[in-house]
Amino acid sequence: MPASISQSVEPDIDLAERLFADLSSRTRKGVGIERDSYGPGEQAAHDLMRAAAETLGLEVSIDAIGNLLMTQPGAARQVPGILIGSHLDSVPQGGNYDGAAGVVAGLSVLSGLRRAGLTPACDVTVMAIRAEESAWFDVSYLGSGGAFGLLDPNCLSIRRSDNGRTLEETLRALKLDPEAIRERRRLLDPKSIRAYLELHIEQGPTLVERGLPAGVVTAIRGCKRFRNARCLGRYGHSGATERAYRQDAVAATVALLHHLESVWIAQEKSGADLVFTSGEIYTDATMHAPSKVSGETHFVLDIRSVSNDTMDAVAEEARSAAKRLGREYRVRFDLGDTSDSPPALMDSRLRRALMNLLVQPFEMASGAGHDAATFAAVGIPSAMIFVRNDHGSHNAEESMELADFAVGARALQRLILEFPF
Amino acid sequence: MPASISQSVEPDIDLAERLFADLSSRTRKGVGIERDSYGPGEQAAHDLMRAAAETLGLEVSIDAIGNLLMTQPGAARQVPGILIGSHLDSVPQGGNYDGAAGVVAGLSVLSGLRRAGLTPACDVTVMAIRAEESAWFDVSYLGSGGAFGLLDPNCLSIRRSDNGRTLEETLRALKLDPEAIRERRRLLDPKSIRAYLELHIEQGPTLVERGLPAGVVTAIRGCKRFRNARCLGRYGHSGATERAYRQDAVAATVALLHHLESVWIAQEKSGADLVFTSGEIYTDATMHAPSKVSGETHFVLDIRSVSNDTMDAVAEEARSAAKRLGREYRVRFDLGDTSDSPPALMDSRLRRALMNLLVQPFEMASGAGHDAATFAAVGIPSAMIFVRNDHGSHNAEESMELADFAVGARALQRLILEFPF
Numbered sequence: 001m002p003a004s005i006s007q008s009v010e011p012d013i014d015l016a017e018r019l020f021a022d023l024s025s026r027t028r029k030g031v032g033i034e035r036d037s038y039g040p041g042e043q044a045a046h047d048l049m050r051a052a053a054e055t056l057g058l059e060v061s062i063d064a065i066g067n068l069l070m071t072q073p074g075a076a077r078q079v080p081g082i083l084i085g086s087h088l089d090s091v092p093q094g095g096n097y098d099g100a101a102g103v104v105a106g107l108s109v110l111s112g113l114r115r116a117g118l119t120p121a122c123d124v125t126v127m128a129i130r131a132e133e134s135a136w137f138d139v140s141y142l143g144s145g146g147a148f149g150l151l152d153p154n155c156l157s158i159r160r161s162d163n164g165r166t167l168e169e170t171l172r173a174l175k176l177d178p179e180a181i182r183e184r185r186r187l188l189d190p191k192s193i194r195a196y197l198e199l200h201i202e203q204g205p206t207l208v209e210r211g212l213p214a215g216v217v218t219a220i221r222g223c224k225r226f227r228n229a230r231c232l233g234r235y236g237h238s239g240a241t242e243r244a245y246r247q248d249a250v251a252a253t254v255a256l257l258h259h260l261e262s263v264w265i266a267q268e269k270s271g272a273d274l275v276f277t278s279g280e281i282y283t284d285a286t287m288h289a290p291s292k293v294s295g296e297t298h299f300v301l302d303i304r305s306v307s308n309d310t311m312d313a314v315a316e317e318a319r320s321a322a323k324r325l326g327r328e329y330r331v332r333f334d335l336g337d338t339s340d341s342p343p344a345l346m347d348s349r350l351r352r353a354l355m356n357l358l359v360q361p362f363e364m365a366s367g368a369g370h371d372a373a374t375f376a377a378v379g380i381p382s383a384m385i386f387v388r389n390d391h392g393s394h395n396a397e398e399s400m401e402l403a404d405f406a407v408g409a410r411a412l413q414r415l416i417l418e419f420p421f
Numbered sequence: 422m423p424a425s426i427s428q429s430v431e432p433d434i435d436l437a438e439r440l441f442a443d444l445s446s447r448t449r450k451g452v453g454i455e456r457d458s459y460g461p462g463e464q465a466a467h468d469l470m471r472a473a474a475e476t477l478g479l480e481v482s483i484d485a486i487g488n489l490l491m492t493q494p495g496a497a498r499q500v501p502g503i504l505i506g507s508h509l510d511s512v513p514q515g516g517n518y519d520g521a522a523g524v525v526a527g528l529s530v531l532s533g534l535r536r537a538g539l540t541p542a543c544d545v546t547v548m549a550i551r552a553e554e555s556a557w558f559d560v561s562y563l564g565s566g567g568a569f570g571l572l573d574p575n576c577l578s579i580r581r582s583d584n585g586r587t588l589e590e591t592l593r594a595l596k597l598d599p600e601a602i603r604e605r606r607r608l609l610d611p612k613s614i615r616a617y618l619e620l621h622i623e624q625g626p627t628l629v630e631r632g633l634p635a636g637v638v639t640a641i642r643g644c645k646r647f648r649n650a651r652c653l654g655r656y657g658h659s660g661a662t663e664r665a666y667r668q669d670a671v672a673a674t675v676a677l678l679h680h681l682e683s684v685w686i687a688q689e690k691s692g693a694d695l696v697f698t699s700g701e702i703y704t705d706a707t708m709h710a711p712s713k714v715s716g717e718t719h720f721v722l723d724i725r726s727v728s729n730d731t732m733d734a735v736a737e738e739a740r741s742a743a744k745r746l747g748r749e750y751r752v753r754f755d756l757g758d759t760s761d762s763p764p765a766l767m768d769s770r771l772r773r774a775l776m777n778l779l780v781q782p783f784e785m786a787s788g789a790g791h792d793a794a795t796f797a798a799v800g801i802p803s804a805m806i807f808v809r810n811d812h813g814s815h816n817a818e819e820s821m822e823l824a825d826f827a828v829g830a831r832a833l834q835r836l837i838l839e840f841p842f
Contacts, residue, residue: 091712091713092707092708092710093708133712134712135710135711135712202661203657203658203660203661203662204657204658204661204662204666205662205663205666206663209666221660223660225711227711234812234813235813235818236624236625236812236814236815236816237625237788237813237814237815238696238698238700238725238815239624239642239644239696239698239723239787239788239790240623240625240696240787240788240789240814241624241626241696241813242625242626242696242788243685243686243689243696245625245626248698250678250700251678251682251699254675254678254679254682254699255679255682257675258675258676258679261672261675261676264664265664268664275659275661275662275663275664277659277660277669278671278672278675278715279659279710279711279714279715280704280709280710280715281702281703281715281718282702282703282706283700283701283702283703285703286513286514287513287514287816288700288701289512289513289556289700289815290555290556290646290648290721290723291512291554291700291789291815292512292815293698293813294699294700294701294702295816297702300711302712304659304660366660366661367658367660367661367663368659368660368661368712369660391655392661392662393657393658393661394658394659394710394712395655395656395657395708395713397656
């Protein structure tokens with residue numbers, strides 16, 4: 001297709017605006033957005049996207065674990081197609097754009113094509129992926145991992161962090177099929193997918209700081225997480241327990257976290273790619289008191305890097321520091337196992353094509369995990385475009401301008417039209 | 422009274438054993454003991470003591486704010502009397518002996534005197550004091566402070582930490598009289614009290630470590646507490662927010678607590694008396710997630726010393742470090758005001774008398790606050806005896822042997838009989 005034709009086509013931004021408004025009103029809970037994985041919030045978002053797809057006349061299907069596939073048939077139907085995907089779930093008290101923007105982008109791209117009367121060369125499917133966030137079930141990429149039969153069947157017994165129901169019980173309640181996960185059934189054939197494209201809001205401040213509307217992703221950081229770390233000491237009277245006799249879980253946990261911050265700074269200085277976070281920490285509310293030395297803390301250690309070696313080194317340092325500080329503070333750290341997602345490289349050919357479509361080309365690593373990592377892991381050429389977003393993500397203040405969203409969606413639409421078949 | 426007579430009298434340890442068993446069965450909640458200040462748990466303990474006093478034939482009265490006074494009339498009734506007191510409330514999930522042991526000791530002393538047919542020279546009153554613990558209402562010594570009209574009337578609007586009811590509402594529900602506090606009414610005349618004596622379990626490990634059944638208290642550490650400290654940062658994505666852009670409330674709080682531990686160590690090295698504790702810390706459970714940089718923490722800073730100057734210096738250091746680290750971590754600390762209780766010296770004459778009554782005389786500072794500090798503050802000669810107790814206090818594992826309790830109660834009883842009138 002000549003460039004002159006594709007340049008006159010635009011994504012349907014009016015549709016995008018309506019969908020974002022509907023998502024916000026249907027899935028808001030208090031201050032933030034709550035689209036709980038495999039819960040009512042995520043389901044409401046799926047229902048909304050499905051209705052929009054049906055209005056557009058797309059072919060709609062739902063796979064065994066609830067991923068929603070909305071397909072614009074191509075001129076040739078037997079050749080590998082293109083997927084535009086992202087997830088619809090959110091963290092507790094999250095924002096409206098993390099995940100959903102990628103699905104909305106796909107629909108606005110397809111609506112724009114239909115309005116222009118253009119049929120793509122191959123099928124283009126918008127995939128609304130389930131349960132990317134690990135906040136509800138303690139595992140990332142349930143939807144994309146499950147689509148390729150990659151999940152450990154033991155994940156079916158993981159309980160949701162809020163209501164305690166297992167993934168298996170939760171799937172059955174939605175009339176979905178946990179056997180697909182148990183049998184490691186492949187619901188999508190990687191050979192049937194020519195490319196996976198994902199638009200996502202940037203979750204850090206880089207594009208805002210640089211004054212750019214969008215950027216192309218080079219690689220996705222992996223994540224190594226101690227999700228259920230604990231420190232076990234002994235409760236005692238705060239005034240009457242001298243330092244020499246204390247088994248203070250808070251003091252020991254503070255020492256561990258402070259040490260790991262210094263490890264992060266040292267890694268940064270050595271040029272390694274790393275982010276380290278403990279975003280949850282708490283003493284036991286049924287046991288703690290202002291006049292008690294604490295006997296127990298719970299906390300999370302979240303380690304991310306584009307390098308497996310760096311993540312392994314920091315996790316190992318956390319384990320050995322926990323042993324050393326456990327002796328020093330007369331407590332016991334139980335860090336538990338890590339949940340791991342590996343780093344993923346984006347496809348160089350698609351990256352170059354997207355860079356050529358941006359007026360202000362810019363490349364950057366992704367600090368957060370994305371479903372694109374799963375598609376890359378099964379050998380599908382994958383690419384991501386980040387859209388500028390103020391205030392970070394995973395919070396109620398996510399702030400994406402529609403004009404910036406349009407820059408990203410337009411790049412995806414043109415990539416599809418100009419795809420080098 | 423000749424020493425030969427007083428040496429043949431013993432406290433009623435059978436009564437003490439029964440009272441401890443009844444207290445445990447009536448105020449146990451799950452693993453620990455819960456005698457909530459001005460709540461059903463504390464009231465059950467008061468009812469139990471009152472019934473025991475009536476069985477013994479003591480004169481019973483209750484003051485306007487619920488302190489229970491149980492009096493053995495003396496040979497002379499118009500001269501100043503002796504008070505044996507302690508509190509009956511406990512922290513949440515506390516132990517059976519903290520506080521209650523002092524009231525039970527008083528009753529076992531008086532029961533022993535009656536069994537021996539001995540009348541003390543002056544009235545001896547066992548005072549079961551209300552609400553010593555600050556875990557429920559955020560102020561210490563409500564019962565003893567209120568008895569001397571010392572409470573700030575604003576305390577009536579303090580809300581109970583669990584049910585949110587104000588102290589005033591709580592007192593009215595028990596048919597007690599908040600006006601006594603509002604008018605700063607003096608319910609007890611210091612001139613009518615010759616001496617205040619308090620037996621209490623030791624709340625640290627010193628007597629256990631030294632193999633001693635009991636010890637005499639030299640001074641009570643004061644307490645300066647930031648009860649509602651917060652750190653306010655900004656939520657963000659844990660993977661995508663680089664260190665330079667973070668406003669991480671957990672990292673900043675860790676830095677502050679780590680710094681204050683180093684302040685403690687330095688004070689110890691300089692010979693100052695100090696204990697420092699943060700026994701409560703938590704991120705916001707409705708907002709935090711493993712993949713979020715935390716935007717808010719809540720924590721307590723508890724500073725204790727026998728020296729006001731030391732407490733002031735550490736509190737000032739906490740404030741200035743909070744400012745400095747707030748800038749460094751791009752967050753805002755809101756430490757709030759401190760609630761203060763001053764240190765208190767015990768009466769030297771009573772201390773010497775108690776030391777002479779112990780087979781293994783031993784003196785030590787009290788790390789925890791006690792009602793005795795209030796009595797000392799209004800000029801009443803006050804003394805305390807500590808009883809050996811394993812596993813510290815303010816927890817379910819408090820462990821006091823009756824034989825050790827008897828050593829302490831016997832010393833009190835003999836002090837009363839041999840009191841230098």
